[in-house]
Amino acid sequence: MPKRDFLALFSSFSWVLHTQAQYQGFAPFKHDELTYTIRVPESTAHSGDGPLYFQMNTSRPIEWFALGQGAAMHDSRMFVVYTSGDNVTLSPRAGKGHYEPLYDKTLRASLISGTGVHDGTLTANVRCDNCKLSPSRATNLNYAFSPWIWAIKFGASLGTLSLTAKIAEHDAFGVFYVNLTKATGPDNDNPLLNIDRRSITKAWTQPFDHNGFDRKRTAHAVLMTLAFVLFFPLAALTLHLLKSPQTVRIHASIQLFTLAMTVAGFGLGVSMAKDVHILKHHHAIVGFVVVCCLVLFQPLMGLLQHRHFKKSGGKGPFAYFHRWLGRAMIILGVINVGLGFELTGIGSSAVPRGAVIAYGTVAGVLGLMYIVVIVGKAARRGCS
Numbered sequence: 001m002p003k004r005d006f007l008a009l010f011s012s013f014s015w016v017l018h019t020q021a022q023y024q025g026f027a028p029f030k031h032d033e034l035t036y037t038i039r040v041p042e043s044t045a046h047s048g049d050g051p052l053y054f055q056m057n058t059s060r061p062i063e064w065f066a067l068g069q070g071a072a073m074h075d076s077r078m079f080v081v082y083t084s085g086d087n088v089t090l091s092p093r094a095g096k097g098h099y100e101p102l103y104d105k106t107l108r109a110s111l112i113s114g115t116g117v118h119d120g121t122l123t124a125n126v127r128c129d130n131c132k133l134s135p136s137r138a139t140n141l142n143y144a145f146s147p148w149i150w151a152i153k154f155g156a157s158l159g160t161l162s163l164t165a166k167i168a169e170h171d172a173f174g175v176f177y178v179n180l181t182k183a184t185g186p187d188n189d190n191p192l193l194n195i196d197r198r199s200i201t202k203a204w205t206q207p208f209d210h211n212g213f214d215r216k217r218t219a220h221a222v223l224m225t226l227a228f229v230l231f232f233p234l235a236a237l238t239l240h241l242l243k244s245p246q247t248v249r250i251h252a253s254i255q256l257f258t259l260a261m262t263v264a265g266f267g268l269g270v271s272m273a274k275d276v277h278i279l280k281h282h283h284a285i286v287g288f289v290v291v292c293c294l295v296l297f298q299p300l301m302g303l304l305q306h307r308h309f310k311k312s313g314g315k316g317p318f319a320y321f322h323r324w325l326g327r328a329m330i331i332l333g334v335i336n337v338g339l340g341f342e343l344t345g346i347g348s349s350a351v352p353r354g355a356v357i358a359y360g361t362v363a364g365v366l367g368l369m370y371i372v373v374i375v376g377k378a379a380r381r382g383c384s
Contacts, residue, residue: 022185025200026176028150033060036067036150036176037200039191040184052131055114055192056081056124063153064167066093066101069131071147071175071277073098074343077131078149079109080167081124082158088115088124091163098276099345103164106130114193125192146178147277148203169349175277176205213275216268217350221340223265228333229363231258233370236326240373248306255302259294262333266291283339290332298326334363 025037037055044050056067056079063082070076076095081088092107109128116123151173158165182201185191235254238247269287273279301322308316337359344351 022183022191023195023200024178024183024203026148026150026178026203026205028172028174029205031152031172034058034065034150034152036148036203037192037195038148038178038183038203040180041187041191042184043187045180045184050129052128053112053190053192054079054126054128055195056126057121058152059121060154061156062122063155063158065152066150066170067126068095068101068149068151069147070095070149073101073149073276074278074281076101076149077104077107078151079107079126079128081122082160082165082167083117083122084157084159084161086117087161088117088122089161089163089165090124090126091165092128097343097345098350099348100167100169112190112192114190125190127190146180147175148178149173149175174205176203178203213272214350216272217344220265220268220272221337223261223268224333224337224340225359227258227262227265228330228337229359229366231261232326232330232333233366236330237370237373240377252302256299259299262291262294278343281343283336283343286332286336286339290329290336293325293329298322298329301325334367 023037023039025035027035035055035057037057039053039055041050041053044052054067056065058065064080065082066078066080068076068078073095074097078093078095078101080091080093080101082091083089088111090109090111092104092109093101094104094107095101107128108130109126112125112127114123114125151170153168153170158167179201185199231254235251235258238251238254242250244250266287269284270279273281273284278284301318305316305318305322308314308318338356341351341356341359346356347353
């Protein structure tokens, strides 16, 4: 091979090595004006500790946009960017649920050179010095699906430099997954300047159905609220208020109907928890315990007590187990509906404060009525 051809081949090979994947990038579906780019320095990759770099770009007017570590807002580290004139503000925040994240001064993140508004495009170059490569587990650079979330609110500039500025609910959000090995490159004080776009590989994303999620959330809330605040207590009261040979059948029919409603709401809840990766959240765990107890034990205990009554004409241990387990699960269910409101964000467009106040009022009034009926019946029985 002629020496000149060999040098050309060597030069081409060196260029390929130099421009191999060193970044992972992401542009949300139908939002090409919005891009995110992640970079892990080699020293951070080798030690498992050190700075991370990421770039956020948008060419569309916004109130704010954000990038966060995690598969959902709950327990995420979020970096919210907004402007005031030509000034760019980075506000590191902690996500506690599906509502406004709050400023977190423990997150050491800063804007570096290249940040600003250039030809109508807002660019935020961010260095984070205490971000973990994998927030929810031990650092593992072979982990090819490091979860990151993004969100954006379109509109006019917030016009503030405050790190604690109140931000409105996002217009769009989603999750993407970064292959950390493909986002690793040589150490550099600022690897976000003059990025060679050929060295960016695409992060993996899963489309998120926002409208479908909102419909599921509404149906889940309605079903569970009606079940635990209205129908379960109503079914329990039928045994104390109705004097009819059909009382037990009416009680059982309402309970089975309400149980089916609860299972349907539970299925929607599990589906949503999987969508936003919060199956280990206390709201989901309490819901799982309550529904499992209701499905596995309540009908069985009620049936065994009914058979015992037909044989002996009195109450057996099944009656007391059925009664007190039911009361405990109703109370837990009512509390868990409140936890669901808290998770979604009380005061947000999805959970107005008025709705929460109305829920608490109705639940309190019906709970008081239930207590009055039970105590009144016990008092009359004692007098007789």
